[in-house]
Amino acid sequence: MLDPADWERFRADAHRALDDAIDYMRDVRERRVWTPVPDAVKERLSEAMPLDPAPFADVYAEFTQTILPYATGNIHPRWWGWVHGSGTPSGAIADMLAGAMNSNVGGRDHGAVYVEREVIGWFHALFGWPRSASGLLAIGTSAANLAAVLVARTKALGTAVREHGLDPQNARLTGYVSAATHACVRKAFEIAGIGSANLRVLPVDSDHRIDPGELSRAIALDRAQGLRPFFIVGNAGTVDVGAIDPLDALADLAQREQIWFHVDGAFGATAYLSERLRPKLYGIERADSIAFDFHKWLHVPYDAGCVLVRDGEMHRATFASEGPYITRMTRGIAAGEPWFTDYGPDLSRGFRALKVWFTLKEHGARKLASAIEINCDQAQRLAARLQNDPDFELVAGVELQIVCFRPHVAAGLDDATLDRVTDESVIRLQESGVAVISSTTIFGKRAMRVCITNHRTEERDLEVMLEELRRITRGAVAEARG
Numbered sequence: 001m002l003d004p005a006d007w008e009r010f011r012a013d014a015h016r017a018l019d020d021a022i023d024y025m026r027d028v029r030e031r032r033v034w035t036p037v038p039d040a041v042k043e044r045l046s047e048a049m050p051l052d053p054a055p056f057a058d059v060y061a062e063f064t065q066t067i068l069p070y071a072t073g074n075i076h077p078r079w080w081g082w083v084h085g086s087g088t089p090s091g092a093i094a095d096m097l098a099g100a101m102n103s104n105v106g107g108r109d110h111g112a113v114y115v116e117r118e119v120i121g122w123f124h125a126l127f128g129w130p131r132s133a134s135g136l137l138a139i140g141t142s143a144a145n146l147a148a149v150l151v152a153r154t155k156a157l158g159t160a161v162r163e164h165g166l167d168p169q170n171a172r173l174t175g176y177v178s179a180a181t182h183a184c185v186r187k188a189f190e191i192a193g194i195g196s197a198n199l200r201v202l203p204v205d206s207d208h209r210i211d212p213g214e215l216s217r218a219i220a221l222d223r224a225q226g227l228r229p230f231f232i233v234g235n236a237g238t239v240d241v242g243a244i245d246p247l248d249a250l251a252d253l254a255q256r257e258q259i260w261f262h263v264d265g266a267f268g269a270t271a272y273l274s275e276r277l278r279p280k281l282y283g284i285e286r287a288d289s290i291a292f293d294f295h296k297w298l299h300v301p302y303d304a305g306c307v308l309v310r311d312g313e314m315h316r317a318t319f320a321s322e323g324p325y326i327t328r329m330t331r332g333i334a335a336g337e338p339w340f341t342d343y344g345p346d347l348s349r350g351f352r353a354l355k356v357w358f359t360l361k362e363h364g365a366r367k368l369a370s371a372i373e374i375n376c377d378q379a380q381r382l383a384a385r386l387q388n389d390p391d392f393e394l395v396a397g398v399e400l401q402i403v404c405f406r407p408h409v410a411a412g413l414d415d416a417t418l419d420r421v422t423d424e425s426v427i428r429l430q431e432s433g434v435a436v437i438s439s440t441t442i443f444g445k446r447a448m449r450v451c452i453t454n455h456r457t458e459e460r461d462l463e464v465m466l467e468e469l470r471r472i473t474r475g476a477v478a479e480a481r482g
Helices: 007-026 039-044 056-066 089-101 111-126 141-157 160-164 183-191 212-224 247-257 268-273 312-319 353-386 415-432 459-481
Strands: 134-138 173-178 199-202 228-235 260-264 289-293 305-309 392-394 402-407 438-442 445-451
Touching: 007 056, 007 089, 089 353, 111 134, 111 305, 111 353, 134 141, 134 312, 141 160, 141 173, 141 183, 141 228, 141 260, 141 289, 141 305, 141 312, 173 183, 173 212, 183 199, 199 212, 212 228, 212 247, 228 247, 247 260, 268 289, 268 353, 305 312, 353 392, 353 402, 353 459, 402 415, 402 459, 415 438, 415 445, 415 459, 445 459
Parallel strands: 173 199, 173 228, 228 260, 260 289
Antiparallel strands: 134 305, 289 305, 392 402, 402 445, 438 445
């Protein structure tokens, strides 16, 4: 009833859409990086639900007019705002193929399940983890961090917490993060019922890293007050500047204190693929759990995150649930244990692993690692250019691929005005369509932030961005001076 009445006409329309998509990716340099959505388009995209059918060709035409021109822009080589991967053509095709298969990867015995297991196994092997470890593809690192918090909670309180919930008087769990840790960890504590008040946020040093000594003292203080430290987060690439916490030292401390050690490696964990960058991340392989995204620095199309858990049995004990509807069998399609639904909250799960599988199969780990290294080299060269720049000054060191800077204090403006100029300049650059960068706060001061997780970026792109930003910032500074 819902299939095409004329398959050959649909085939022709679909081929045209595919050709357009390939042209869209091929010709990305010819477009603006980002275009604001006009009010008329916003209004058109808020109309009532359609009640009657329309030809696929008409629907596709509306898509090309009202949606496609106003994309986020992160496939463009001059997109460096936030930590967005830039995708690949084959990844887009893999998404289409996964859609055609329409697999539910919650469990059962079918090919998609084995692809996800294989992908997870590749990363177990990368980190040298045992075969008994587990993992799950998720929406993204935020969901993966939540899963890790829940498994650590089960480890601390036992599986009874699933039935009876948290008893605030007896649980008294405390976790530890640096001030540079992503806010999704705080949200995970809130969702898990532990409460963000029980998450200790410790200051960072001048390199934006957590101090293991301060962490040790915080744990000792909480223990002395009868609390139960249970969760330490180490960052493999902080979201603001890309800093890497002393992961080996944190692993030592967690082992000594018998506390779950989790690494938020949203983008930085995948740098472990690079033999050159791997030493920066030593200690991540000792974690009890790791969260990261394939859709960032491995350029898999959104969305594709992952959580790895060293103790597979504890992971399963946190989420496994059975009922007559999902009875497992030894034969038939209801076989194929373990089911992924036993390792996360979702019964219905899409075939995210196929685009990861395609990406790694087509490009290989070495080529993907090389793309990561190139981005890091580009960041270092950009930082070197800014060292003695007349208009800008660096506000943080460059560990991986993020460069943070702001208008030079020599501009003669006070900090509050410089903050406003910084944000205004970033917005104007975005609106120009030339490039997209973002802004953030570094030690209380607003900063321009260039995050190069883009395999299409070339040196000329950074030069174009910097010169346009210079022109815009000089204008904003002149306006501020009156």
